[in-house]
Amino acid sequence: MRVEVDSDRCVGHGLCEATAPDVFEVGDGGYVIIDDEAASSCAESDLRTAVNNCPSAALRAIE
Template identity: 35%
Template structure:
């Protein structure tokens, strides 16, 4: 699986980084700059939790087969 972050939708709440700090990259202002990243199987639950916690819905979880 992978995560895809819509940087234009991110409002810098940084909730994603609280949920999955090892998966999310933030700039100095708290905006998610991850872009697109592969998620290891052991981190899939964290990735889904981070995506679900984003108030703006800026993080999509994409199945590797999609």
């Protein structure tokens, strides 16, 4: 599974970063940056939690 971000929807809440800090980082511009390499070794449950808890629905899980 991988995760994509819709930068038009992302408002930088940082809940994804709090869930999986090795994968997600809210950059200086206020938008999330995804480390695909770290995501590949992250627990799928943590990625799904980040996607499901995004208040602006900016994250999407790709199977």
